[in-house]
Amino acid sequence: MRKVVIIDDEPLARSIVIEYLQNHPDLEIVQECNDGFEGVKAIQQWQPDLVFLDIQMPKINGFEMLELVEQPPAVIFTTAFDEYAIRAFEAHAVDYLLKPFTQERFDKAIKKWSEQAPAGTDKSATQNLLETAAHSPAQSQRIVVKNGSKIKIISAHEILYLEAADDYVKVHTKEGYFLKNKTMSHFEQVLDPQQFVRSHRSYIINIQQITRIDAYEKDNHIAVLKAGTQIPVSRSGYGKLKEVLGL
Amino acid sequence: MATSPLSVNRFRLIFSICWLVLMLDHSIVLHWLDVPWQAAIIDSIISNILLLLICLLVMNTLRYYLPRREQYLHIFFWCVFLSTVWLAITRWLLGMTLQQFTGYPELLGHSLSIRYSIGFLLLGCVTMISVLWYTWEEQKENETRKADAEKLAKEAELYKLRQQLQPHFLFNSLNSINALIGSRPQEARKMVQELSDFLRGTIKKEEHQLITLSEELDYLKLYLDIEKVRFGYRLKTEIDTTDEALTCSMPSLLLQPLMENAIKFGLYGTTGEVLISLRAGVADDHLVVTVTNPYDPDMQMPAGTGFGLKSVKRRLYLLFGRNDLVETNQANNAFVVTFKIPVIHA
Numbered sequence: 001m002r003k004v005v006i007i008d009d010e011p012l013a014r015s016i017v018i019e020y021l022q023n024h025p026d027l028e029i030v031q032e033c034n035d036g037f038e039g040v041k042a043i044q045q046w047q048p049d050l051v052f053l054d055i056q057m058p059k060i061n062g063f064e065m066l067e068l069v070e071q072p073p074a075v076i077f078t079t080a081f082d083e084y085a086i087r088a089f090e091a092h093a094v095d096y097l098l099k100p101f102t103q104e105r106f107d108k109a110i111k112k113w114s115e116q117a118p119a120g121t122d123k124s125a126t127q128n129l130l131e132t133a134a135h136s137p138a139q140s141q142r143i144v145v146k147n148g149s150k151i152k153i154i155s156a157h158e159i160l161y162l163e164a165a166d167d168y169v170k171v172h173t174k175e176g177y178f179l180k181n182k183t184m185s186h187f188e189q190v191l192d193p194q195q196f197v198r199s200h201r202s203y204i205i206n207i208q209q210i211t212r213i214d215a216y217e218k219d220n221h222i223a224v225l226k227a228g229t230q231i232p233v234s235r236s237g238y239g240k241l242k243e244v245l246g247l
Numbered sequence: 248m249a250t251s252p253l254s255v256n257r258f259r260l261i262f263s264i265c266w267l268v269l270m271l272d273h274s275i276v277l278h279w280l281d282v283p284w285q286a287a288i289i290d291s292i293i294s295n296i297l298l299l300l301i302c303l304l305v306m307n308t309l310r311y312y313l314p315r316r317e318q319y320l321h322i323f324f325w326c327v328f329l330s331t332v333w334l335a336i337t338r339w340l341l342g343m344t345l346q347q348f349t350g351y352p353e354l355l356g357h358s359l360s361i362r363y364s365i366g367f368l369l370l371g372c373v374t375m376i377s378v379l380w381y382t383w384e385e386q387k388e389n390e391t392r393k394a395d396a397e398k399l400a401k402e403a404e405l406y407k408l409r410q411q412l413q414p415h416f417l418f419n420s421l422n423s424i425n426a427l428i429g430s431r432p433q434e435a436r437k438m439v440q441e442l443s444d445f446l447r448g449t450i451k452k453e454e455h456q457l458i459t460l461s462e463e464l465d466y467l468k469l470y471l472d473i474e475k476v477r478f479g480y481r482l483k484t485e486i487d488t489t490d491e492a493l494t495c496s497m498p499s500l501l502l503q504p505l506m507e508n509a510i511k512f513g514l515y516g517t518t519g520e521v522l523i524s525l526r527a528g529v530a531d532d533h534l535v536v537t538v539t540n541p542y543d544p545d546m547q548m549p550a551g552t553g554f555g556l557k558s559v560k561r562r563l564y565l566l567f568g569r570n571d572l573v574e575t576n577q578a579n580n581a582f583v584v585t586f587k588i589p590v591i592h593a
Contacts, residue, residue: 009514010419011479016426035518056415058518059543080418099422 001028003046007039007065008054008078013099017052017078020106027110034058036065037151043069050113055079060153063130064144068151070181072126074116076109094129141192143171145178152178156195160209161231162187164202174227197244199223199237207244251310252380269369270295286348293344294337298366301333302373309377313385319378326374330367334359405565413507416474423477438476445469449500457496457591460488460527460534467502467525474510481520482510488527495534497588498566504555505538505584512582513540533587542582556584563588 004027008014014032021027027050031042035058043051051073055062063085066072077096079085089096095109143154154173163170163177164184170177188198198204209225213233216222221233223241233241241247252258270291277287305325314322338355345351420442427435448466464486475482506523513521527536556575563572567589576583 009481010423010477012423012426012477013419015430016422019426019429037518056515058515080422081414099418100425101422 002026002049003028003030004050004052005029005031005033005039005042005046005048005073006052007033007036007042007057007062008052009035009057010054013054013078016100017106020103023103023107024110036060036062036068039065040068040146040151043073048073051075053077055082055085060144060151066126066130067181068144068146072130074113075126076113088129094126143178143180145171145180147178154178156191157206157208159196159206160225160227160229161206162196162204172229194244197237197240199231199233199241201234203231203237205231205241207241210241210245213238213241250384251306252377253306266295266299280354282351282354283348286345286351289345290341293340294362294366297333297337297340298369301329302370305329305370305374306377309374309381313381314378322374322378323371326367326371330363330370333366333370334363337362401565405562416507419477420473427476434476438473441469441472445473456499458499459493460495460497460536461493463497463499463502464488464493466499467506470503470506478510478514481514483520483522485522485524486526487524489529491529492527492534492536495529495588496591497534498562501559501562501586501588502536502538504559505586508553508555509538509540509582509584512542516542529590532590534590535585535587537583537585539581539583541580542577544577544580559586 004021006014006017006029008017018029018032021029030046030048031038033039033042037059039051039053042048053062053065053075055077056079057065060068062077066075075094077085077089077094078099078101079096080099086096086098088094095112097105097109141156143156143159145152145154154171158173160172160174162184163172165179167181168179169182169184169187171180184198184202184204187196187204191204195206195208196204197207205223205225209227210223211226212224214222214224216232219235221238223231223233225231253262273291273295274284274287277290278284282290338359341355342352345355420438424435424438424442427438445466448469471484475484502525506525509523510521513523521541524539525536526539527534529535556573560570560573563586564570572588573584573586576585
């Protein structure tokens with residue numbers, strides 16, 4: 001038996017998936033979830049083979065939920081209307097079902113998935129998808145992180161600065177830092193370039209937080225934040241800062 | 248096409264009288280200068296009729312070809328040129344017809360400069376008046392065209408604002424119906440009916456047609472019933488209105504976008520049960536409606552919300568020309584939208 005998790009905030013939308021799954025006795029529904037929070041827990045608990053995932057859901061959307069899962073499972077997205085997401089799906093050959101969908105279309109998606117599984121090609125496709133999906137305008141204004149078992153949504157304006165830390169990025173806020181499994185260049189692309197400047201190979205600063213910029217050694221500068229933190233500024237980073245701050 | 252000033256009866260009369268006075272005056276002056284009546288009248292008729300023809304020619308030309316500001320000097324030179332042509336023809340005709348009168352050819356020779364001045368002045372005046380008239384006409388036309396365009400744009404905008412149907416809502420509703428068909432066909436049928444009535448309502452209503460709050464609430468109920476099927480137990484609504492408010496008139500389709508906004512904001516911004524409440528009453532000669540939804544202050548507004556609010560604001564501005572009819576407040580984890588409609592006394 002292969003395990004399936006259904007994540008959708010509308011009960012009827014879940015029930016149609018359950019109904020269509022009756023055609024596939026080899027698939028077992030281990031859990032239905034109302035939102036992304038339950039979804040993260042269910043995926044961690046069950047390590048499902050396949051997830052049916054809605055995109056528009058309370059608090060965190062489907063993409064943000066997937067970002068919180070350490071090893072994203074194979075996903076078939078179900079969505080009613082989301083031009084942006086559909087473009088992302090098509091770009092990464094990830095299967096999706098447009099609501100309302102028929103049993104035939106549903107069976108086709110399952111067939112496609114079972115032919116690919118368990119090679120894991122779906123998983124890498126999902127990973128790639130997340131990279132571009134995160135560029136959607138709604139998402140660049142916030143970062144969703146996991147803090148132990150809790151999920152935290154950080155608005156862009158709450159971010160003080162970002163710091164590279166091996167495979168992770170430390171998202172510094174007033175309440176301390178949160179780790180996010182992404183690259184610096186990812187954030188550099190996703191965050192508003194008028195607000196966030198990569199001042200150094202390892203740092204991205206929220207310019208709202210800067211109180212002053214001091215000279216430091218030859219060719220180097222230091223940005224002092226409101227909280228007193230000193231952030232290194234490289235020569236090219238100084239150029240970028242000057243441009244954005246209009247100096 | 249601009250209309251000539253002479254197409255207006257009153258102006259045609261004034262113009263004709265002026266010209267008759269001019270001709271009379273011309274003859275009297277000549278007679279006073281010892282020209283016999285007969286010669287004076289012939290002289291007046293020939294020179295003034297010729298001048299009249301030239302004036303009419305200028306007026307008619309300007310009707311089709313109105314000079315721009317920087318070309319006004321051209322007009323001056325045209326006047327100089329036409330007056331010269333007029334004088335040459337007049338002199339030639341008068342010299343031929345009136346040479347038998349003793350002393351007339353001499354008088355004609357002496358009076359050329361005065362004739363030229365008067366002709367030039369008259370032609371100049373007529374030209375100036377025509378230019379002013381046609382410019383004014385053109386402006387008037389531009390203004391009506393602009394007003395028409397604005398009216399069209401406004402109507403189109405209002406139409407668009409009313410028609411903003413969220414595709415998300417439509418497709419998700421269809422998906423719910425699809426799910427119901429298998430398990431609970433009776434409910435599916437009911438929802439198809441509600442969705443159809445709702446959609447019909449968004450298409451048929453005229454912008455300026457006012458409906459009562461109670462009619463608007465009936466329509467809103469269709470929408471809420473559909474949303475409740477979609478979201479199940481999570482969505483609770485509460486509607487509280489005074490009897491006086493129920494009979495008040497308001498533009499149609501205002502409540503639904505606000506409610507949609509509140510539902511999206513409430514349901515996608517929080518988890519768990521969500522209570523959306525709508526209250527309506529009358530205060531200070533205004534129908535006052537408030538829509539309240541819970542919200543999480545830590546959350547950004549979910550994508551896609553705020554549109555309903557913006558469209559309602561814009562519509563009320565277009566309809567009443569006022570910007571103070573919609574207000575929003577955030578307090579105690581509640582987001583409150585208040586809008587007012589001036590009470591229309593029948």
